[in-house]
Amino acid sequence: MSTLHALVKSILDPVYKTLRDMTFKKIVLAGASGNLGACFLRNLLESADHVFQVTVLTRSKTNGAESFLSAAGLPLSSPNKPSVVSVDCDDHPALVQSLKGHDVVIAAIAEGYCHAN
Numbered sequence: 001m002s003t004l005h006a007l008v009k010s011i012l013d014p015v016y017k018t019l020r021d022m023t024f025k026k027i028v029l030a031g032a033s034g035n036l037g038a039c040f041l042r043n044l045l046e047s048a049d050h051v052f053q054v055t056v057l058t059r060s061k062t063n064g065a066e067s068f069l070s071a072a073g074l075p076l077s078s079p080n081k082p083s084v085v086s087v088d089c090d091d092h093p094a095l096v097q098s099l100k101g102h103d104v105v106i107a108a109i110a111e112g113y114c115h116a117n
């Protein structure tokens, strides 16, 4: 386990416990291909009871669930795969559409992301 992953785990485990207790299960994760987002994804999918359904947002039109599992250091045979939605978070209407039906948004988007929207 990398230092970053261990740090993220120590911070997020109590957060994820709260989300479970509040029955917030459907999670959108933006930035899952990045350094921090990959740690978030790993923690979410490794959570003890595999309760979270994770949707990752990416600008990529080609990356599938396997590429995100790989970036997170998880086996491609993982039973708990994320759904993948191709969207640019700068595209406000598309972003709003992609968030529908989810309980929680986690943003791990890099600097340079335009917050104007």
Ligand SMILES: NC(=O)c1ccc[n+]([C@@H]2O[C@H](COP(=O)([O-])OP(=O)(O)OC[C@H]3O[C@@H](n4cnc5c(N)ncnc54)[C@H](OP(=O)(O)O)[C@@H]3O)[C@@H](O)[C@H]2O)c1
Pocket: 004, 030, 031, 032, 033, 034, 035, 036, 037, 057, 058, 059, 060, 087, 088, 089, 090, 108, 109, 110, 111, 113, 114
């Ligand atoms: N790395 C660290 O140790 C660390 C520590 C503390 C805080 N942070 C903060 O955490 C954030 C992420 O850092 P990072 O190092 O993980 O960045 P990173 O490795 O460069 O990853 C950036 C991520 O942002 C996504 N992204 C960027 N623009 C986007 C857009 N318009 N729409 C959708 N997705 C977009 C990229 O996804 P796609 O390319 O798939 O679209 C990618 O997954 C930053 O704000 C940073 O300051 C990082």
